[in-house]
Amino acid sequence: MSRDAAEAETPERTAGEAIVLPEDAEHRLGETVRLLRQRAGFSIQELARRTGLSTGMISQLERGLASPSIRSLRLLSVALGxxxxxxxxxxxxxxxxxxxxxxxxxxxxxxxxSGVLKESLTPAQGGALEIYELTLNPGASSGADFVQHVGEKAVYVLAGRVRIWLDHEPHVLAAGDSVCFPSTVPHMFDNPEQEVARAIWVTTLHSGPPAREG
Structure with missing residues (x-):
């Protein structure tokens, strides 16, 4: 099948269209976490200690019974390298x-x-930057806790509204608004509106102490 034909068969997602998440997404993600943990030689208890997540949460995640927040994935990515x-x-x-x-x-x-879909805009081989397009369903969030780590982040809102909390202070960004801040500032984000939001999210890869709650 040609690329043009494939694109014709793939409907584009509009700004106000909620994302639909397949049931097998959690199982694939859980298997990835389990294999990375085993490769690192960590028990579930050791990974829980390194991330600050509960052993029950990690166990459920690995079995595809729970979906992590973006904050939880950030903690796991740091601990698993x-x-x-x-x-x-x-x-x-x-x-x-x-x-x-x-x-x-x-x-x-x-x-x-979390009601979040992240689409990677950077090649699989990686580099110094991570760039994503985020789609946030109404009420979607990065998680219930603040996170901070070494690096920088920038956000540009494409559609809807995104509320980003910087050092516990909320800022609502509308389409066309942007923000750039050190990742060491405690931060989290959510979609407080009843319409889907979309944003470009840029972060530098960090090398330093594990992420922690603010």
Whole structure:
């Protein structure tokens, strides 16, 4: 099938369309976490200690019975020594270039409980930056706790409204608004509106102490 034909068969998601999350997303993500934990030689208890997550949460996550928040995935990525993009669904890249990511070749990360869909805009081989397009269902959030780590972040809102909390102070960003801040500032975000929001999210890969609550 040609690329044009494949794109024609793939309907584009509009700004106000909620994301639909497949049931097998949690099982694939849980298997990835389990294999990374075993490769690192960690028990569930050791991984819980390193992340601050409960052993029950990690056990349920590995069995596909729970969906993590973005904060939880960030904690897991630091403890397991991989970028958060490692948890994305695999997708065959465009063989014509190692630097280009076609729209239909984006790797996806679907967080059912959080109501968040992350689409990676950077190639699978990675680099100094992680760039995503986020789709946030009404009420979607990064999690219930603040997170901070070494690096920088920037957000540009494409549609809807995104509320980002910086050092416990809320800021509502509308379409066209942007923000850039050190990742050491305690932060979290959510969609407080009744319409779907979309945003471009940029973060630098960190190398430092594990993320922690603010």
């Amino acid at each position: 991989v970028p958060i993009s490692y948890f994305f669904e695999p997708h065959a890249p465009d063989p014509s270039s190692q630097y280009i990511v076609r729209r239909n070749d984006r790797r996806l990360l679907r967080l059912t409980a």
